[in-house]
Ligand SMILES: Nc1ncnc2c1ncn2[C@@H]1O[C@H](COP(=O)(O)OP(=O)(O)OP(=O)(O)O)[C@@H](O)[C@H]1O
């Protein structure tokens with residue numbers, strides 16, 4: 045007779061079947077469909093051939109336009125994620141450490157800012173960054189008007205603007221899990237402000253910080269509106285090329301292969317980051333103390 | 347090692363006066379305990395010494411130098427926090443060696459010192475483990491080791507032994523006392539455990555509502571509590587309200603609802619005839635007898651309403667009148683039936699006298715409908731208290 049333990053988690057896992065089924069229908073199924081489509085020939089007018097072929101992929105990887113675009117997209121996304129992290133961290137820290145009622149107001153504003161559609165945000169930026177815009181006027185003391193719009197710099201500004209509220213919220217949540225008393229303990233035992241930051245706060249929040257940065261990076265990798273509006277057709281990121289091959293070329297298999305490449309590269313970059321992170325034994329131990337306890341136990345027994 | 351001077355410290359938190367002019371001079375190498383009920387401002391005072399909280403008025407001086415605006419990391423502190431505050435991302439050895447690394451000590455010296463300290467806290471084998479893999483008591487001991495590693499000038503401890511079981515706590519108390527004496531580190535210790543305060547401290551600052559109620563050696567405060575609250579908070583005490591009737595040679599005569607009581611006159615406090623007063627006596631100074639056989643100056647008749655076995659003593663609750671009950675320490679070898687008429691007697695010299703003031707917190711006041719059973723809500727009984735006092 046099977047004995048059920050009170051702490052047996054298995055019955056609860058059955059509940060996961062429903063979300064699994066939903067995800068499968070909504071995500072896995074269409075993905076599988078377009079991934080399959082990417083291995084067929086384009087017959088024009090939206091029709092897809094029967095034969096299996098790698099031709100679409102060969103075309104992507106032999107054309108410098110697409111390879112360059114992929115690298116550019118990764119580069120711009122990484123740059124804007126890094127800028128987001130650098131700008132967002134201090135802001136999140138201050139918000140996370142706030143005790144007054146203003147904290148709730150600020151978090152509310154952040155959430156609101158996060159849900160503003162990129163179109164609206166970008167239009168604002170276009171006005172600010174235009175040839176005679178506020179930014180160039182302010183900079184006129186130092187330099188000639190800069191061509192922000194239609195440049196990679198403009199796209200990065202747009203991506204940062206688009207993802208900053210999200211990373212501030214995410215980092216704020218992570219930072220507020222670090223008790224203030226840890227900082228105090230570090231100060232009390234002679235640590236300077238910098239040492240507390242690099243020796244205590246950063247190591248503790250690192251996993252969450254990397255996860256937050258990755259999310260922002262992923263958003264930037266998939267962003268279409270911002271590079272389209274601020275890049276003005278001159279900064280060709282991968283999503284823009286995908287859109288073009290769908291709308292202008294009506295080449296669905298090729299668009300599907302571009303999408304697959306974007307999907308796979310984002311996936312691989314995330315897995316790589318996760319792997320690098322987990323190689324630091326510290327994080328693994330903190331996240332799950334139990335295996336570490338077992339390993340010390342095993343070590344002792346051996 | 348440093349002399350720590352707290353000068354007129356005051357702090358308000360949104361209209362609430364949390365500290366109200368606290369001045370203490372902690373001598374070099376002294377073990378001073380801040381003792382008091384929850385919320386009296388012990389932690390706040392300690393955090394001012396640490397530099398986490400700026401006082402609204404007053405100064406903190408180390409060796410006569412004003413440190414009020416010196417950042418924490420420049421104060422050469424060791425600190426044990428109420429919630430341990432061990433670094434979760436560092437293993438025990440790195441936690442203990444934290445201050446040494448911050449001070450730039452060579453690696454080999456650090457690991458040697460860390461080993462010494464782990465041996466000292468009797469956890470020699472946990473260096474590789476992470477704080478989350480330790481029990482609460484073990485974490486607390488690691489926190490103590492971390493605070494001692496760099497031989498700080500001032501050691502601050504906020505209830506460092508709260509999570510330990512009785513035996514381990516006693517062992518650690520002993521250990522702390524030995525370490526502190528050996529190293530001669532000026533120590534400010536926060537606790538609300540009266541026994542711990544009595545047995546560890548050179549002096550105790552008894553606090554209440556942000557003020558220092560009494561500052562003195564454990565003996566002074568226990569033997570000569572300056573206020574009814576001091577008598578109440580350290581050890582156990584019975585109160586009887588009365589009125590000063592007469593002044594004899596060396597003694598006041600106090601009329602109470604059950605008769606006359608005598609109290610020794612002391613120089614420091616002057617009472618005048620007719621004053622409302624509060625007579626106080628500790629349970630261990632009371633004698634209980636079943637018959638009216640007691641002579642001596644202070645005798646009250648009563649009835650045993652309850653008895654409680656506490657291990658070493660039997661605690662009798664003797665109802666003296668509708669309003670007043672006495673806690674009396676009795677021995678086990680002589681059993682007294684409940685509801686038996688008894689006499690409670692004590693020596694005049696063991697009697698304390700205070701001006702009367704309503705104070706429901708300590709069980710003195712008009713509003714109390716319950717009989718005045720005065721009991722300290724501590725884990726330790728009065729007689730262990732006097733014992734630990736005798737040991738120091
Ligand atoms: N940051 C703060 N903001 C507002 N009030 C505070 C703050 N810190 C402490 N207080 C108040 O100050 C008073 C004293 O607090 P403190 O922490 O010093 O008490 P304590 O004596 O250490 O008590 P316990 O024994 O419970 O730790 C309390 O009434 C508390 O509510």
Ligand SMILES: [Mg+2]
Pocket residue numbers: 388389390428504
């Ligand atoms: Mg406290």
